[in-house]
Amino acid sequence: MFALHPTLSADTLVVGDFPLSRCLLMNNARYVWLILVPRINDLREVHELSEADQQQLLRESSWVSQQLATTFKADKMNVANLGNVVAQLHWHIIVRHKNDADWPAPIWGRQPSIAYSHDEAEQRLNQLRQVLSNNDKTPLTCPKA
Amino acid sequence: MFALHPTLSADTLVVGDFPLSRCLLMNNARYVWLILVPRINDLREVHELSEADQQQLLRESSWVSQQLATTFKADKMNVANLGNVVAQLHWHIIVRHKNDADWPAPIWGRQPSIAYSHDEAEQRLNQLRQVLSNNDKTPLTCPKA
Structure with missing residues (x-):
């Protein structure tokens, strides 16, 4: 059974499942920051996945990136697998704006997170589920309310 | 004709060309840090490329990442498209070690670069060309000496 690393679990909210990956929202209202985690245990690197x-x-990733770029009028998308702190393979997709707090630096390890309020989280998750649905090649299955 | 951004050109040495991307070595002896740049003009985001x-x-990317991880005994590979400073689509592939100067932080914008000497550069490029050759799916064409 697939196990999400406890740090990833504590820091995120579940958007839903794509065919391969769990799609997570970082619980940080500073950024629209999603994370894809392939639901396969003991993975650290992208090159350890099968080619398929x-x-x-x-x-x-590209579906999420394209939808977020349009919806949130990104100046740039940041897409990355780092994993120096939490080794479980997780793939960051972050909307960047030229007026954000860290621009043009990468955002990891800089500003402290600002957790979403309950209502903000619900609103953001609903918005993301709507924006990320309707792609036959990467259908999104969302948790039941 | 494909044009490499002048900053990328100034900061790197050419390893060779894969079928899609120019493979560059960052001229920074602190890290084994390669960059793939698809040879298509006016690209900024991965999702702007065709699916193929x-x-x-x-x-x-995975061929490079896997070969570098093995050759340089990486503790973790860092793979990323950021592009906040130079927007031309470029894909970082960086070997990380737990005893490197920035671990576990991302390396961008931290330590000043240390340029390779002429001999070090030649040696590193030769090593990389050897390590990255011999893959039928991603043959590497190297500049003539």
């Missing part, structure tokens, strides 16, 4: 799964990960 | 080119980019 690598392609599916990129398909899911 | 996205898959080829990931094929090239």
Whole structure:
């Protein structure tokens, strides 16, 4: 059974599941910051996935990236697998704006997080589920309310 | 004709060309830090590539990542498209070690670069060309000496 690393679990809210990856929202209202985690245990690097799964990960990543870029009028998308702190393979997709607090630096390890309020979280998750649905190649299954 | 951004050109040495991407070595002896730049003008985001080119980019990325991880005994690979400073689509592949100067932080914008000497650069480029050759799916064409 797939196990999400406890740190990833504590820091995020679940948007839903794509065919390969769990889609998570970082609980940080400073940024629209999503994370894809392939639901396969003991993975650390993208190149450890099968070629078919690598392609599916990129398909899911590009769908998310494109939808977020349009919806949130990104100046740039930041897409990355780092994993120096939490090694479980997780793929960051972050909306960047030229007036954000860290621009043009990468955002990791800089500003302290600002947790969403209950209402903000619900609103953001609903918005993301709507924006990320309706793609036959990467259908999104959302948790039941 | 494909044009590399002048900053990328100034900061790197050419390893060679994969079918899609130019493979560059950052001229920074602190890290084994490669960059893939798809040879298509006016690109900023991975999701702007055709699906076939996205898959080829990931094929090239995973080949490089896997070969570098093994050759340089990486503790973790860092793979990222940021582009907040230079927008031209470029894909970082960086070997990280637990005893490197920035671990576990991302390396961008932290320590000043240390340029390779002429001999170090030649040696590193030769090593990389050897390590990154011999893959039928991502053949590497190197500049003539």
